[in-house]
Amino acid sequence: MKKGKTLSHAIVAASLGIAGLGFGFSAAADVNPPLAALGMPPVPRDNPQTPEKIELGKLLFFDSRIGGDASVSCADCHVPKQGWGFNDPISRGYPGVIHWRNSQTVINAAYLGKLFWVGAAKSLEAQAPGAALGAVSGNGERDMVEARLAFIPEYVKRFNQVFGDDWPKVNNVWKAMAAFERTLIHNDTPFDKFMRGDRSALSEEQVRGFQLFQGKANCVECHNGPLLTDQKFYNLGVPRAEDWSESGLAQITFRYEQLAKGVTEKLYRKIKDDAGLYYRTKQKSDMGKFRTPPLRYTAYTAPFMHNGSFFDFDEIVDFYNEGGGTNEFTDGVMAKNKTKLLKKLGLTDEEKADLVAFLESLSGEEIKMTTPKLPPYAPLPAVVQAN
Numbered sequence: 001m002k003k004g005k006t007l008s009h010a011i012v013a014a015s016l017g018i019a020g021l022g023f024g025f026s027a028a029a030d031v032n033p034p035l036a037a038l039g040m041p042p043v044p045r046d047n048p049q050t051p052e053k054i055e056l057g058k059l060l061f062f063d064s065r066i067g068g069d070a071s072v073s074c075a076d077c078h079v080p081k082q083g084w085g086f087n088d089p090i091s092r093g094y095p096g097v098i099h100w101r102n103s104q105t106v107i108n109a110a111y112l113g114k115l116f117w118v119g120a121a122k123s124l125e126a127q128a129p130g131a132a133l134g135a136v137s138g139n140g141e142r143d144m145v146e147a148r149l150a151f152i153p154e155y156v157k158r159f160n161q162v163f164g165d166d167w168p169k170v171n172n173v174w175k176a177m178a179a180f181e182r183t184l185i186h187n188d189t190p191f192d193k194f195m196r197g198d199r200s201a202l203s204e205e206q207v208r209g210f211q212l213f214q215g216k217a218n219c220v221e222c223h224n225g226p227l228l229t230d231q232k233f234y235n236l237g238v239p240r241a242e243d244w245s246e247s248g249l250a251q252i253t254f255r256y257e258q259l260a261k262g263v264t265e266k267l268y269r270k271i272k273d274d275a276g277l278y279y280r281t282k283q284k285s286d287m288g289k290f291r292t293p294p295l296r297y298t299a300y301t302a303p304f305m306h307n308g309s310f311f312d313f314d315e316i317v318d319f320y321n322e323g324g325g326t327n328e329f330t331d332g333v334m335a336k337n338k339t340k341l342l343k344k345l346g347l348t349d350e351e352k353a354d355l356v357a358f359l360e361s362l363s364g365e366e367i368k369m370t371t372p373k374l375p376p377y378a379p380l381p382a383v384v385q386a387n
Contacts, residue, residue, distance in 0.1 A: 003296060021083065024189050030157025031347055032220065032221065032225070032230065033176035033225035033226075033230075034224070034225070035195070035214070035220065035224060035225070035226070035228070036195055036225070036226045037191075037195040037226065038108070038111070038185075038186075038187035038192060038226045038296070039165075039187070039195050039226065040185070040187075041101075041108075041110035041111050041182055041185060042110075042111070043182065044123065044125070047125060047175045047178060049182060050162065050177055050179070052158070052161060052162050053162045053175070053179040054176075054179050054180050054182075054183055055158075055180075056155075056158045056159070056162055056176040056179075056180075057175075057176035057177045057178065057179045057180030057181070058180045058372060059155075059158075059372055059374060059375070060074075060173055060177050060180075061073065061074045061075055061177055061181070062074070062178055062371050062372055062374065063178055063374050064076070065145075065148045065149070065152075066132050066138065066140055066145055066173065067094070067132065067138040067139060067140050068077075068138060068139030068140050068141065068144075069094075069095060069139070069371055070148070072095070072137075073139075073179070074106075074128075074131065074132070074177065075371070076092065077091050077092060077099075077103045077131070077137065077197045078105065078106045078159045079224040080367070080368060080369045081299060081368075082300075082301075083105050083107070083161050083299075083300030083301035083302075084105045084106045084107050084184065084297075084301075084367065085102075085103045085104055085105040085106075085301045085360060086102075086103035086285070087302065087303070088303075088308065089102060089241060089242070089243060089303050089307060089308025089309070090102060090241060090243050090250065090307065090308060091103030091137075092139065093136045094136055094137060094139040094255065094277075096137070097136050097252070097253055098136070098243075098249045098250055098253055099136050099137060099253065100136065100246065100250065100253045100254050100257055100274065101117055101274070101306050102117075102303065102304075102305065102306055102307055102308040104116075104117070104269060104293065105297055105300075105301045106181050106184055106300075107184050107185075107186050107296070107297040107301075107367060108184070108185060108187075108227065108294060108296050108297065109124060109127070109181060109184070110124060110181060110182040110184070110185065111227050111294075112227070112229075112231065112294070113231060114176040114231045114291050115127040116130065117290045117291055117293050117306045118233070118276055118277045118279065118280055118289075118290060119231070119233070119277075119280070119289065120280060121358065123178070123205065123217075124174075124177070124178035124181050124182065125174050125178045126174075127174055128173070128174040128178060129142075129170075129174050132145075132173075132174075133329055134135075134341030135256070135260070136238065136253055136256070136257070136316070142170045143170075144168065145170050145173060145280075146168060146170050148264070148377075149167070149173070149376045150167045150168060150380070151263055151374050151378065151380060152376070152378070153375070153378050154376075154379055155168050155375060158166060159172060162176065162236035163175075165345060170194075179359065186296055186297045186363070186367060188364050188365075189296065189361060189363055189364035190202055190364065191358075191360040191361045191362050192364075194210075194291070196359070201361075202358075202361055203357065205353070205354050205357040205358075206354075206357045206358045206360070206361045207331050207356075208351075208354040208355035208357075209355045209356070209357045209359070209361075210358050210361075211353065212347070212351055212354055212355050212358070213358055216345060216346075216347065216351070217345055217347065217351075217355055218341075218345075219318070219355075221341055222234065222292045222341065223292065223294075223295050226308045227294045227296065228294050228295040228296060228362065229292045229293060229294040229295070230292050231291060231292060232287035232292055233276070233277045233286065233290060233291055233292075234289055234290070234292065234339040234341070235276070235287070235288035235289045235290075235327070235329055235330060235337040235339060236305075236319075236324045236325070236338070236339065236342060237324040237325035237326045237327055237330045237338050237342070238290075238305045238306065238307065238309050238324075238325060239309055239325055239326070239327055240272070240273045240274075240307070240327060240328070241274075241307035241308065241309065242272075243307075243348060244272075252324055254274070255268070257279075258271065260343060261279035261280075262282075263275075263279070263378075270334070271328070271330040271334065272328060273327055273329065274289070274307065275286075275287045275288060275307065276288050276289045276306070276331065277289040277290065284335050285335070285337060287329040287334060287335040287337055288327055288328070288329030288330065288335065288337050288338075289337060290305075290306045295359065295362050295364075296362050296363065297363050297367075298313075298359065298362060298363060299362075299363030300363060300366055304316055313356040313359050313360070314352070314356060316359075317347070317352050317355050317356055317359075318352070320330075320332060320342070320345060321344065321345045321346075321347045321352065322344060323342050323343050323344040323345070324338065324339075326338070328382060
């Protein structure tokens, strides 16, 4: 497209196959789910939503007493003011250690069937203990969590009302947290409004970016469906995290994770980068692969990628425009797993700006929340001894 020339919404709508409220996308419609406005998230039958459960989950999400030394809550790594994630390349960790991956936002996590960067959890109920009990994150212990909550009368009362517990059960902690997280939904973006029929919701620049997203840039190949992720795993050639070269603690955490995830001694001594999905499958073909992240709410969640390598949309677009990068698992020494989907795009400066503008349309109003007042400890009630 020549500089200064624009496409009308009507022309672009026609070129994308948009008619009324039905959206047919010819670029990948036969292979990938079409882009669409986001509806409401699924709710598991064994954990129905109730207002009381959601409110309990909100308290627990912000309560550091779920963690090992009662200093780290879910909200410390998923900070509302930081996109409900953590705005450093590598997330903070449990006191005395640091984490080894970027902290993802919990906004719209309710829609995902593969949580964490390598899909280690299939639901919010399974994700919560993975984080709260993980050694470099929450480092909690199930019995300690239950013991603490038993000394908090307000929690004893609420768990009894919501779950019928005589005292708070740890598995119901995860259910309550998951119920709260299912309310953190972001589905009223300019993009959603456009897809629901409001043709004025996107600017001319964003509409051109939308066309590029599905056409020349081919982002839709992996970022498809209402959530803009195929939830598959790829090695894009993302470079190694800088923190790993500069921080001794980062190296200690990485070596611990290598050992904990059961790599061979040979690989333990050889691997210098995050092998991603390999740690779950132990398949060489999975080295360096990570799950496609959703693109919604990303205006608030930088830096991007599993190790926070890129700090804004311009860097991301440049990375893809160059056909991705290289890492320890792309050069053939350890593995040669870089996805063949990536190639140089040849985007002009104007096209890159249009694509960035479209990415910005995937985020709407920021979801803000203040920390709730947490209930205090109190002595257990005296037990009357029978004579």
